[in-house]
Amino acid sequence: MNVSIFGLGYVGTVCAACFTELGHQIIGVDKSIAKVDLIREGRSPVIEPGISDKVAHAVATGQLTATTDATEAIVNSDISMVCVGTPSSGNGNLDLTAIREVAIEIGRGLRAKNAPHTVTIRSTVLPGTTRGTVGPLIEEASGNKIGRDFDLAFNPEFLREGSAIADFNAPSKTVVGAFNQETADRVMALYKDLPGAKITPPVETAELVKYVDNSWHALKVSFANEIGTIAKTLGIDGRDVMNIFLQDTRLNISPAYLRPGFAFGGSCLPKDVKALKHLAHSRGLSTPVLESILPSNDMIMSRGADWILSHDGRRIAFLGISFKAGTDDVRDSPFVELVKSLRGEQRDIRIYDPNVQLSQLIGANREFLMRNPELVGLLHDDVTATIEWADIIVLTTADPRFVAALKATRPDQVVLELSDIGLPRGVRAKVSGFHW
Numbered sequence: 001m002n003v004s005i006f007g008l009g010y011v012g013t014v015c016a017a018c019f020t021e022l023g024h025q026i027i028g029v030d031k032s033i034a035k036v037d038l039i040r041e042g043r044s045p046v047i048e049p050g051i052s053d054k055v056a057h058a059v060a061t062g063q064l065t066a067t068t069d070a071t072e073a074i075v076n077s078d079i080s081m082v083c084v085g086t087p088s089s090g091n092g093n094l095d096l097t098a099i100r101e102v103a104i105e106i107g108r109g110l111r112a113k114n115a116p117h118t119v120t121i122r123s124t125v126l127p128g129t130t131r132g133t134v135g136p137l138i139e140e141a142s143g144n145k146i147g148r149d150f151d152l153a154f155n156p157e158f159l160r161e162g163s164a165i166a167d168f169n170a171p172s173k174t175v176v177g178a179f180n181q182e183t184a185d186r187v188m189a190l191y192k193d194l195p196g197a198k199i200t201p202p203v204e205t206a207e208l209v210k211y212v213d214n215s216w217h218a219l220k221v222s223f224a225n226e227i228g229t230i231a232k233t234l235g236i237d238g239r240d241v242m243n244i245f246l247q248d249t250r251l252n253i254s255p256a257y258l259r260p261g262f263a264f265g266g267s268c269l270p271k272d273v274k275a276l277k278h279l280a281h282s283r284g285l286s287t288p289v290l291e292s293i294l295p296s297n298d299m300i301m302s303r304g305a306d307w308i309l310s311h312d313g314r315r316i317a318f319l320g321i322s323f324k325a326g327t328d329d330v331r332d333s334p335f336v337e338l339v340k341s342l343r344g345e346q347r348d349i350r351i352y353d354p355n356v357q358l359s360q361l362i363g364a365n366r367e368f369l370m371r372n373p374e375l376v377g378l379l380h381d382d383v384t385a386t387i388e389w390a391d392i393i394v395l396t397t398a399d400p401r402f403v404a405a406l407k408a409t410r411p412d413q414v415v416l417e418l419s420d421i422g423l424p425r426g427v428r429a430k431v432s433g434f435h436w
């Protein structure tokens with residue numbers, strides 16, 4: 001099928017490249033000329049394992065093109081997939097600016113097209129947004145009617161940064177909520193060669209499921225981290241406790257997100273928990289469990305800062321600042337918050353993260369760093385010099401480059417392992433774990 005993908009960020013770029021491998025012809029659309037130019041040059045606008053080769057190949061074979069012109073993309077495609085950002089607004093609700101813009105652009109594009117077209121929303125939006133906001137905006141801008149002149153669906157994305165390509169190619173479920181079964185089937189046909197359950201619930205159910213997924217992950221991380229905290233104060237290794245707990249096969253508990261580690265972050269879990277809470281508030285509902293997730297996470301963050309400060313040494317080197325290994329995404333990274341809180345404590349800080357270089361970042365990540373200029377001056381690109389300089393080395397994620405670099409540590413240094421990573425032999429510094 002011919003598919004136009006609006007928004008060439010983490011979701012849009014991965015979907016664009018991976019859909020070409022399923023035989024689809026993709027036109028990527030972004031309002032950022034920089035991102036469109038990168039795709040045209042066969043380069044990925046995001047850092048994600050495996051994505052560079054896939055983008056380069058798809059562009060070289062002509063299966064992936066890019067434009068800033070929405071109408072051109074609509075006219076030359078059968079289905080449009082919307083993957084623009086839906087960040088948090090100040091009060092926890094979603095900022096739908098980009099969604100609204102794209103809905104209007106798609107509507108205008110449809111005016112220039114005299115053939116059936118399907119629009120599917122992949123961005124995470126609260127229940128009611130596809131029907132109540134996107135649909136009417138497209139109808140108004142196009143003069144067309146849903147179900148008569150064009151079709152509309154919601155198709156949530158479940159990929160995780162750092163393993164996005166593997167997640168795209170092996171989904172455990174693909175969910176398409178549409179206003180009629182033919183539309184759901186048409187969108188689902190894009191995924192016909194992928195494994196996993198194929199589910200076509202009502203649109204609002206599909207919208208809510210996405211929030212259930214992300215809030216559940218956040219809740220599990222918070223639970224595991226609180227257990228880890230209690231265990232540590234008792235002198236018990238929280239990792240052992242959770243490992244034994246997880247062996248209860250009668251309960252079939254997935255170990256995912258249940259290992260004690262550091263606070264969760266990233267551009268999705270925090271914002272999606274906030275948005276679900278906001279939805280509950282707006283309905284006058286009391287949801288104490290959901291209410292407690294972010295305060296619990298904040299507590300883990302401040303415990304992490306206290307733990308680092310409890311070690312002697314003024315010079316602290318952070319290995320990693322993006323929220324996860326394998327990505328350049330610094331949005332809502334818990335390590336950014338940690339660095340900011342330590343800066344007021346008379347410590348000198350340096351950060352090494354080869355994925356995070358101001359000169360390379362574009363889009364929302366660049367904007368995030370520009371809003372935090374104090375961080376930019378802390379970034380260093382020489383890992384050996386950064387380690388040599390430090391008294392304390394904070395290992396944030398299991399990026400193999402960080403783990404390998406630790407072999408250069410000295411016995412007078414201390415390595416603080418924030419996440420439950422497990423270090424190789426050959427680290428000469430004293431090593432201590434947040435949960436053990």
Ligand SMILES: NC(=O)C1=CN([C@@H]2O[C@H](COP(=O)(O)OP(=O)(O)OC[C@H]3O[C@@H](n4cnc5c(N)ncnc54)[C@H](O)[C@@H]3O)[C@@H](O)[C@H]2O)C=CC1
Nearest residue numbers: 007008009010011030031084085086098101123124157364
């Ligand atoms: N990052 C992730 O791992 C996942 C994100 N999601 C959801 O997917 C959505 C997109 O997330 P990301 O890819 O992280 O966002 P992103 O911020 O990386 O990318 C969004 C892109 O949309 C573009 N854009 C904004 N307005 C536009 C317009 N009018 N026309 C064309 N392009 C426009 C931006 O320039 C940007 O390149 C969000 O709703 C997010 O919650 C869902 C699953 C995974």
Ligand SMILES: O=C(O)[C@H]1O[C@H](OP(=O)(O)OP(=O)(O)OC[C@H]2O[C@@H](n3ccc(=O)[nH]c3=O)[C@H](O)[C@@H]2O)[C@H](O)[C@@H](O)[C@@H]1O
Nearest residue numbers: 157158159160161221256257258261263264265266268269
């Ligand atoms: O909606 C989204 O954007 C995506 O959000 C998350 O994906 P992502 O944030 O990319 O990565 P995760 O692996 O879920 O990590 C989120 C946070 O949880 C933390 N985490 C993850 C796994 C774990 O076992 N423990 C843990 O603390 C990570 O370190 C990170 O801070 C969801 O897992 C995806 O299913 C979803 O598609």
